[in-house]
Amino acid sequence: MIRFEQVGKRYPNGHVGLHELSFHVQRGEFLFITGHSGAGKSTLLRLLLAMERPTSGKLLLAGQDLARIGNAQIPYLRRQIGVVFQNHQLLFDRTVFDNVALPLQILGLPKADISERVQIALERVSLREKAEQFPHDLSTGQQQRVGIARAVVHRPALLLADEPTGNLDPRLAAEIMGVFEDINQLGTTVLIASHDLALIARMRHRMLTLQRGRLIGDGEATE
Numbered sequence: 001m002i003r004f005e006q007v008g009k010r011y012p013n014g015h016v017g018l019h020e021l022s023f024h025v026q027r028g029e030f031l032f033i034t035g036h037s038g039a040g041k042s043t044l045l046r047l048l049l050a051m052e053r054p055t056s057g058k059l060l061l062a063g064q065d066l067a068r069i070g071n072a073q074i075p076y077l078r079r080q081i082g083v084v085f086q087n088h089q090l091l092f093d094r095t096v097f098d099n100v101a102l103p104l105q106i107l108g109l110p111k112a113d114i115s116e117r118v119q120i121a122l123e124r125v126s127l128r129e130k131a132e133q134f135p136h137d138l139s140t141g142q143q144q145r146v147g148i149a150r151a152v153v154h155r156p157a158l159l160l161a162d163e164p165t166g167n168l169d170p171r172l173a174a175e176i177m178g179v180f181e182d183i184n185q186l187g188t189t190v191l192i193a194s195h196d197l198a199l200i201a202r203m204r205h206r207m208l209t210l211q212r213g214r215l216i217g218d219g220e221a222t223e
């Protein structure tokens with residue numbers, strides 16, 4: 001599903017985000033990207049979202065070369081992807097239902113379809129009964145789960161997360177990772193950038209380790 005072939009990213013100011021990075025991800029995989037601050041994790045995610053272009057190499061996502069994709073294609077590309085942020089970026093003046101419905105409203109889906117899909121997404125994160133509440137009525141962990149529901153409501157093939165447990169205590173962080181595993185079980189490819197090595201090690205999934213833009217490790221995380 002994802003093929004990085006000697007992908008390089010050099011920013012206009014000369015900083016190297018990624019250096020000749022090569023790896024493949026199969027459809028349905030669950031993997032972590034780890035590395036210290038500045039290792040290139042965010043750059044990797046931004047390349048997959050076509051927010052940045054590779055400056056060398058080949059980057060294929062579902063058969064499309066993201067180094068060559070036209071701007072007009074980018075919205076279609078992003079419909080195949082869901083994104084979870086560290087600070088979930090919920091709208092606090094809208095209900096949980098409306099927060100999750102937003103991506104579908106932007107796509108212009110009929111109301112009945114939106115309602116059904118939002119219920120399913122909320123069910124997946126065990127928050128169906130919170131639909132009419134506002135984000136500030138929810139705990140931090142519940143808010144993050146709303147962010148995940150919003151990221152998967154359009155049924156993306158690929159789910160990306162950037163430090164999704166960064167603000168959570170260890171117990172909640174483990175719970176959120178369990179939600180990602182449930183979503184992966186249903187067939188979605190999941191790629192999580194995180195530097196929470198203790199948590200990653202307990203989950204025993206594939207882990208790519210970046211250091212200054214280079215891949216220095218690729219294998220099952222272990223304690």
Ligand code: ADP
Nearest residue numbers: 011013015036037038039040041042043046163
């Ligand atoms: P994180 O470590 O959480 O990825 P950073 O502080 O590295 O956060 O980056 C925060 C934002 O600043 C990112 O959007 C990144 O693109 C941008 N950024 C990081 N380094 C630079 C830089 N040297 N010049 C310009 N923007 C940068």
Ligand code: ADP
Nearest residue numbers: 011013015016017036037038039040041042043
């Ligand atoms: P991480 O997410 O692992 O902290 P980043 O991808 O943010 O790493 O950064 C990798 C390298 O690329 C760093 O040297 C950073 O300063 C640089 N970088 C990231 N974003 C930008 C940007 N927008 N402009 C210039 N340099 C950047």
